[in-house]
Amino acid sequence: MEDKPDILIYDLGGCEGCPLSILRVYPDLRGIANIHTHHLGEIDLDRRYDIAVVTGPICINDPDSIDVLRRIRRNTDTLIAYGSCASVGGITLFCRGGQEPRPEHRTFQPLSSIVDVDYAIPGCPPAPNLFLALVNSLRSGRGYFLELFAAVARARRLSGFDLLDTIVLTGLCISCGACIISCPTNALQMIDRKPDLIVEKCIRCGTCCIRCPRFTQILVQRYRAGKEVV
């Protein structure tokens, strides 16, 4: 990748936590990349970008959003689904439609359900520094965690439910506490040395899954083998 990549930052909607988190690193980001975003003026969706970072989930009942997403995909080399909603669906998966302010939006899905995503980064929202770490890793192009994010891009969902199904109920849990310490809503708690889920609290952000040493191992191995990851 050339020295200063052109990065498009585009928000499809949602709570705006992810755009705010990214906004906070603009000053540092400008040193390592050319940024294109609504926050800094007009953007052109028809030109070529090295990296596109898309936040927010995609509403599959909304042809306009789908069209925008497809255009972004066509015009970028590396597409990154940033934040839990864009990468794994997040809390918007709970949407049942008919809600203000957009009652016509009924079904939200991760971006990977519409286009091919290169890297998916869960986090609700990811901390500002993650964005810098990510851009730097992409420029050096290496590392286990980058491969993990590529694997997450193949996952249609990651949540506390999947953590329980894939790791705890299969006996793979080693009681290290990674999930407990990572959960932003305290939905996981240790009961008899194993995590248990308070289902009402899980916002399906996927953080527990990508912090679990066993889940990440499974994701990466299945990804390398070209299998369905979850």
Added chain:
Amino acid sequence: MAYPMVLDKPLGEYKSMYLARARDESIWRHRIGSGGAVTALLLYMLEEGIVDAVVTARKTRGVTGEIVVARSREELLEAAGTRWSVLPFTMRLKEALSDESIRRVAMVGLPCQAQFLWQMKLFPVLETDFSGKIHFIVSLFCIGTFATEAFLSSLQRLYGIEPSRVTGINIVGDTLIIRYDGGEKRILLSEAIPYMQLGCLVCPDYTGVFSDLSAGISEQYPGYTVLITRSDRAEEYLEEARDKGYVELLKAPVHIVEEIEIKARAKMIRAQKYMSIVL
């Protein structure tokens, strides 16, 4: 901080391997096997103010323990020693670390814990993470941990040793040494494998490749700690700790590197075998 960390090589990416021992004899005198070099290094970091606290484990009773945040020499020395089982990081730890007087911590864990701590430090997914405070990660060599209750129950069933009498368990070579009030029982490690956690049987990481420093023991050099440095920071602190008289440091001879690599490879092969069942 962009060193590539991989799980594909037995020992991961590393800089050097050393044999080390604490200069202060009181740190290693009561040990079996290890030279107390990790304790000495952490003590140096704590006393020089490089870190404000060390997160490690302390034995509570028998083979059970708990995670502690050590902030003084006494607290750290109390927590020193080989760890028997994985102790979960909990909400309580997260709360302890949110204390504003703790700005930087060194964390000691097993390879699985080092991995997620490293990820937390490198890719902070949440702002509530204490990633900004993680300054130094030490991973202890690990062949896997046991499902404690199941294993203790088997000791009672097979050898009549009640769980409450067990005071410590150590691994030397292919033998488990179980110490209890009435003496010592030696059993073959292979006999205990069924009591190992399944999640540990699929784990490929023996030394803890996602860390600043990995530490363990070699059977060929009892009384010394094997240290593997993986970051510039680790090299720097280790050299300073040597210069200030905290640790003795020798380059590990080739046969030690080979010994550790053979063990690491064996764990990778075991992981592959068990993982093929799971996937």
